[in-house]
Amino acid sequence: xxxxxxxxxxxxxxxxxxxxxxxxxxxxxxxxxxxxxxxxxxxxxxxxxxxxxxxxxxxxxxxxxxxxxxxxxxxxxxxxxxxxxxxxxxxxxxxxxxxxxxxxxxxxxxxxxxxxxxxxxxxxxxxxxxxxxxxxxxxxxxxxxxxxxxxxxxxxxxxxxxxxxxxxxxxxxxxxxxxxxxxxxxxxxxxxxxxxxxxxxxxxxxxxxxxxxxxxxxxxxxxxxxxxxxxxxxxxxxxxxxxxxxxxxxxxxxxxxxxxxxxxx
Amino acid sequence: xxxxxxxxxxxxxxxxxxxxxxxxxxxxxxxxxxxxxxxxxxxxxxxxxxxxxxxxxxxxxxxxxxxxxxxxxxxxxxxxxxxxxxxxxxxxxxxxxxxxxxxxxxxxxxxxxxxxxxxxxxxxxxxxxxxxxxxxxxxxxxxxxxxxxxxxxxxxxxxxxxxxxxxxxxxxxxxxxxxxxxxxxxxxxxxxxxxxxxxxxxxxxxxxxxxxxxxxxxxxxxxxxxxxxxxxxxxxxxxxxxxxxxxxxxxxxxxxxxxxxxxxxxxxxxxxxxxxxxxxxxxxxxxxxxxxxxxxxxxxxxxxxxxxxxxxxx
Numbered sequence: 001x002x003x004x005x006x007x008x009x010x011x012x013x014x015x016x017x018x019x020x021x022x023x024x025x026x027x028x029x030x031x032x033x034x035x036x037x038x039x040x041x042x043x044x045x046x047x048x049x050x051x052x053x054x055x056x057x058x059x060x061x062x063x064x065x066x067x068x069x070x071x072x073x074x075x076x077x078x079x080x081x082x083x084x085x086x087x088x089x090x091x092x093x094x095x096x097x098x099x100x101x102x103x104x105x106x107x108x109x110x111x112x113x114x115x116x117x118x119x120x121x122x123x124x125x126x127x128x129x130x131x132x133x134x135x136x137x138x139x140x141x142x143x144x145x146x147x148x149x150x151x152x153x154x155x156x157x158x159x160x161x162x163x164x165x166x167x168x169x170x171x172x173x174x175x176x177x178x179x180x181x182x183x184x185x186x187x188x189x190x191x192x193x194x195x196x197x198x199x200x201x202x203x204x205x206x207x208x209x210x211x212x213x214x215x216x217x218x219x220x221x222x223x224x225x226x227x228x229x230x231x232x233x234x235x236x237x238x239x240x241x242x243x244x245x246x247x248x249x250x251x252x253x254x255x256x257x258x259x260x261x262x263x264x265x
Numbered sequence: 266x267x268x269x270x271x272x273x274x275x276x277x278x279x280x281x282x283x284x285x286x287x288x289x290x291x292x293x294x295x296x297x298x299x300x301x302x303x304x305x306x307x308x309x310x311x312x313x314x315x316x317x318x319x320x321x322x323x324x325x326x327x328x329x330x331x332x333x334x335x336x337x338x339x340x341x342x343x344x345x346x347x348x349x350x351x352x353x354x355x356x357x358x359x360x361x362x363x364x365x366x367x368x369x370x371x372x373x374x375x376x377x378x379x380x381x382x383x384x385x386x387x388x389x390x391x392x393x394x395x396x397x398x399x400x401x402x403x404x405x406x407x408x409x410x411x412x413x414x415x416x417x418x419x420x421x422x423x424x425x426x427x428x429x430x431x432x433x434x435x436x437x438x439x440x441x442x443x444x445x446x447x448x449x450x451x452x453x454x455x456x457x458x459x460x461x462x463x464x465x466x467x468x469x470x471x472x473x474x475x476x477x478x479x480x481x482x483x484x485x486x487x488x489x490x491x492x493x494x495x496x497x498x499x500x501x502x503x504x505x506x507x508x509x510x511x512x513x514x515x516x517x518x519x520x521x522x523x524x525x526x527x528x529x530x531x532x533x534x535x536x537x538x539x540x541x542x543x544x545x546x547x548x549x550x551x552x553x554x555x556x557x558x559x560x561x562x563x564x565x566x567x568x569x570x571x572x573x574x575x576x577x578x579x
Contacts, residue, residue, distance in 0.1 A: 096352060
């Protein structure tokens with residue numbers, strides 16, 4: 001935990017110094033824009049109502065709440081990937097990867113420190129987004145605090161596992177931009193963040209199952225939108241695939257780090 | 266002790282290290298020399314657990330870096346002059362604090378150690394300044410402090426004084442010598458051969474990843490048979506004196522206008538050459554003997570290796 005806390009503190013110091021306050025304002029405005037566009041779309045195109053098909057496929061008729069939860073979850077996932085998944089390639093770019101690898105600190109607490117920071121950083125943005133949603137009349141009613149915590153914890157584990165694997169891909173490829181954006185687009189389409197997955201062709205729905213956040217989002221939707229509570233099967237799938245990604249990522253990490261060091265030759 | 270046996274490292278396009286056997290005992294500074302591309306940095310990075318050898322074994326304090334990297338990393342550190350290895354947006358003190366956490370050093374030990382290290386590298390006044398505002402030399406000094414933050418038993422120094430001002434480089438050399446005297450094993454690569462001659466009791470010379478020679482700096486110079494250059498200044502350098510000098514050794518170079526006779530030979534020829542000049546009627550006005558340097562020895566070893574490789578290729 002010493003390394004995790006130290007890394008959290010380091011991330012806070014660096015972020016505060018690296019980015020001007022306008023960066024945070026820009027991120028906060030994303031929440032305002034997302035809810036504003038959803039509201040306009042619902043009013044202009046849907047006349048303030050969603051169709052029966054959407055109700056059937058999403059399990060809710062509250063479109064704005066559906067968008068608010070999906071947008072908040074996507075922010076959460078993107079932040080974790082941008083901080084945790086890119087941590088090692090940032091070290092590589094800054095010329096500190098060698099010093100980090102030579103130190104005996106384990107990668108789990110190190111990356112957990114980045115995840116803790118990203119969860120903290122996204123909290124404010126999510127709060128602004130839900131504030132806008134509330135002003136537009138959205139009332140989130142999770143099926144219980146325990147259910148809510150389980151759903152968020154499941155999503156956190158799923159995205160942590162993805163971040164560990166992506167970290168390896170990025171340092172081996174020596175590239176972050178294409179990797180992260182490909183993943184962002186893929187999960188936005190496949191994982192149920194922006195529209196109900198049953199709208200997708202069946203093959204793509206199955207493809208979505210290999211992404212850890214897909215099952216996690218089903219749990220989140222059940223708790224925060226559909227009112228059906230935690231689906232034990234989907235929660236088990238979240239834990240299984242999340243742990244699988246996390247374990248595989250950490251097992252491959254020493255190899256990925258060596259490949260990254262060798263790329264400079 | 267650091268030991269390597271038949272160490273090899275192949276990359277896709279080349280063999281960077283080719284069968285190296287090194288012994289780096291505690292209590293002394295061991296040098297690893299060679300021209301650019303000789304395999305020095307690759308060797309150091311293997312020892313630092315950053316790279317894994319293709320073949321051969323490494324033992325550091327009896328530990329295998331491949332099987333026990335975590336245990337090895339607790340006992341080593343690396344200072345690389347060509348790389349920054351510190352965080353630009355953190356201050357000097359924050360950097361040392363963060364690396365102290367990565368080594369799990371208790372606060373009661375870490376705080377005074379950070380002060381000592383900042384003092385050692387002359388950064389006490391700049392401890393609260395962000396590294397991005399440091400000069401290159403200051404950043405390098407902080408990187409040195411980072412390399413000492415865990416008080417390593419085995420210190421790997423890859424061009425540690427690169428870019429440092431002379432006084433700081435001198436202080437660092439003192440520190441390295443003290444660390445070795447205190448029982449640490451230090452492996453040093455440096456392009457500043459005077460630094461190597463001053464610090465290293467034992468030197469390995471490598472070329473194209475292969476062992477070329479080893480010994481003390483003086484032994485290496487002797488082994489390579491590098492030439493001493495004798496320069497004799499003669500008043501009244503007559504044709505008879507010139508003829509006598511050339512008769513002594515046809516390799517003699519005579520500059521009649523400047524009144525200088527020069528001869529480069531492996532052995533000590535100064536006495537015999539001056540005797541021959543005096544016997545021919547010359548009057549000596551000056552005598553200089555330029556001893557061969559470690560640099561001469563390294564270049565000679567490398568040239569021989571290149572010739573040998575060319576013969577093998579033919």
